[in-house]
Amino acid sequence: QKEVEQDPGPLSVPEGAIVSLNCTYSNSAFQYFMWYRQYSRKGPELLMYTYSSGNKEDGRFTAQVDKSSKYISLFIRDSQPSDSATYLCATPRDFGTGTSLTVIP
């Protein structure tokens, strides 16, 4: 049974758009939440992790956790064609199925 559920998309946006990627999780005991980026079957790359609730920002990326609704979000500002990839939300040891994102120049 998956602990993290993610809309697989695909999602297609124009360059410069704000992208919102979302997941839900089942276990309220989870404290750490991660976002990974994966390019065409390469090894996933850690973008950021958050602890408990709140926001964390790193450049154009913002991760948000709402523990009351068990909702995890990743926002990408000023999206670039190089952001085209599959984005995976995760708790330690369980990954969402990934959302495929294409940013159109």
Add this chain to the structure above:
Amino acid sequence: DSGVTQTPKHLITATGQRVTLRCSPRSGDLSVYWYQQSLDQGLQFLIQYYNGEERAKGNILERFSAQQFPDLHSELNLSSLELGDSALYFCASSVGGQGYEQYFGPGTRLTVT
């Protein structure tokens, strides 16, 4: 480059055979994780080792086994291979055992014919 290395990059073998996949973690990392990624299943956690000891177990089949050696490299053994075992196998490592900052290797692509 994450600093995690995996060998071999590609492996083609026949049903019923046994293979060994190898992973070297980043320098200083004590935990190693193994994952299987197939087209229809996404990234599935198999097993975690921390400083030589098994820490957590996921959906690992009985035909699969793993170990972490004193130098912290890890091996994943897959036996009695079936067509359905064809997948990408990733190794990841982290400093601690909690799993929130994992760095992935490039993967081993296994094809069972």
